[in-house]
Structure formats: C-alpha cells, structure tokens
Amino acid sequence: MKRDPTDAIFSALADATRRQVIRALSEQGSATATGLASALPVTRQAVTKHLSVLAEAGLVTATRRGREKLYRISPQPLTGAVSWMADLGGRWDERLAALREHIASSKRRR
Amino acid sequence: METVEREVVLPASPEEVWPAVSQSEQISAWFGADAQLDLRPGGRGVFRWGDGTERPVLVEEVEPPHRLAFRWLPFQRTAANEIVTLPATRVDITLEEVPEGTRLRVREQAAFSLGTEPARASGTLAPVGS
Numbered sequence: 001m002k003r004d005p006t007d008a009i010f011s012a013l014a015d016a017t018r019r020q021v022i023r024a025l026s027e028q029g030s031a032t033a034t035g036l037a038s039a040l041p042v043t044r045q046a047v048t049k050h051l052s053v054l055a056e057a058g059l060v061t062a063t064r065r066g067r068e069k070l071y072r073i074s075p076q077p078l079t080g081a082v083s084w085m086a087d088l089g090g091r092w093d094e095r096l097a098a099l100r101e102h103i104a105s106s107k108r109r110r
Numbered sequence: 111m112e113t114v115e116r117e118v119v120l121p122a123s124p125e126e127v128w129p130a131v132s133q134s135e136q137i138s139a140w141f142g143a144d145a146q147l148d149l150r151p152g153g154r155g156v157f158r159w160g161d162g163t164e165r166p167v168l169v170e171e172v173e174p175p176h177r178l179a180f181r182w183l184p185f186q187r188t189a190a191n192e193i194v195t196l197p198a199t200r201v202d203i204t205l206e207e208v209p210e211g212t213r214l215r216v217r218e219q220a221a222f223s224l225g226t227e228p229a230r231a232s233g234t235l236a237p238v239g240s
Binding site for chain 2: 010088089091092093094095096097098099100101102103104106107
C-alpha cells in the first residue's frame with residue numbers, strides 16, 4: 001500500500017536542510033549532489049541522503065550524468081506545495097515592496 | 111518549520127498605513143491576491159489569486175493601528191476545484207511609529223508551533239482566561 005503522497009511531501013519538507021536543498025535546486029534549475037554541497041553548509045554525503053528522501057517523496061527527480069546524478073525539482077502537481085514552502089520569504093519580499101509602492105503612491109495623490 | 115520575518119519602513123504614519131494592511135480593497139492592491147477579510151478576532155477571510163486559487167484565513171488579532179494577526183487555514187482550493195493541503199501558518203503584522211514613518215514587521219510561522227499558546231484576551235479561538 002502506498003503512503004499518502006502529501007504526507008511524504010510534508011515529512012520530507014519538515015527538515016530545514018532539505019528545504020535549503022529544495023531552495024538551492026529551484027535557484028539552480030538542476031544540480032548534482034556535489035554542486036549542491038558546495039552551495040550549502042553540509043557535506044556531499046548528507047546532501048545525497050537528503051536528495052534521496054526528497055526523491056522518494058516525489059519532490060525531485062534524478063537523471064544520470066556520468067558518475068553523478070543530476071537532480072531537478074519535479075514538475076507539477078508537486079511544485080505547488082514545494083514552492084509554497086520554499087518561497088515564503090520571497091513572496092513577502094514582493095508583497096512588502098508592492099505595499100511600499102502602494103503607500104508612496106497614495107501619499108503622492110494626497 | 112522555519113519562521114519568516116521581514117520588515118519595511120513606510121513613508122506614512124501607522125494611522126495612514128493601517129487601512130492598507132487591514133481593509134480588503136487596499137490589501138488587494140499590494141498582496142498579489144484579492145482579499146476579503148471580516149476584520150475582527152474570529153472573523154473569516156479568503157484570499158483569491160489570479161490563477162483561481164483560494165485560501166481561507168481566520169483573523170485572530172486586530173489592534174488598530176498597530177497589530178494584525180491572522181492564520182492561514184491548512185488547505186487551499188485550486189482553480190480546478192481540488193483541495194490541496196498546506197501547512198497552517200500564522201501571520202503577525204505589526205506597525206511601529208519611527209521618525210521616517212512606520213516600521214512594518216511581518217512574521218509568518220508554522221501555526222502548530224503556537225498550538226499550546228493560550229489565546230490572548232483579544233483572540234477567540236479558545237475561551238478567554240482558560
């Protein structure tokens with residue numbers, strides 16, 4: 001019997017390092033474990049372990065490239081939940097920039 | 111889950127900024143989604159994005175012109191009318207008067223980490239004084 005995919009996603013994302021891995025992957029588009037380890041404060045072995053949990057949850061997919069695997073974020077329908085978690089801060093940056101503009105332009109109109 | 115905190119200094123007083131963060135039509139002008147909020151503790155609300163996604167919220171604290179808190183409920187409805195579960199988070203917005211105008215702080219954090227926090231006097235989720 002298969003586990004509920006949503007549960008697998010959220011337990012995979014409950015770990016702060018795995019969320020960093022997801023964020024780094026979504027910034028880089030695709031990356032190897034070695035490439036991700038150089039961008040994150042963890043070892044390549046740890047990144048590989050996290051990537052396999054993320055792959056099991058269906059959040060990332062791997063294709064073989066030479067001796068290494070190339071990882072990327074899985075396409076829909078998982079990206080909705082993933083980007084929601086990974087990009088919370090980015091969305092507030094955008095909202096607050098828009099709020100600042102909204103306030104400044106209502107001031108100008110007064 | 112981590113906490114996200116952001117702040118911005120706005121060139122207007124807290125009294126001038128308050129409607130922009132609390133009134134549905136004004137929120138819709140900057141939030142990236144159309145908002146409809148029943149602005150009182152325990153009030154319901156919904157945000158609607160351009161792609162048809164809708165997410166409900168529960169208003170928890172309203173203290174004009176300094177403080178607004180709401181909780182994203184743990185699901186959203188997609189344009190295809192599917193219910194997708196998401197983590198419940200609480201958003202706290204505070205406005206503080208500074209010489210340049212208003213310092214607005216936003217904090218969003220997983221609601222389950224606040225689960226044991228007793229309701230504040232202005233909240234309605236749990237009996238006051240429990």
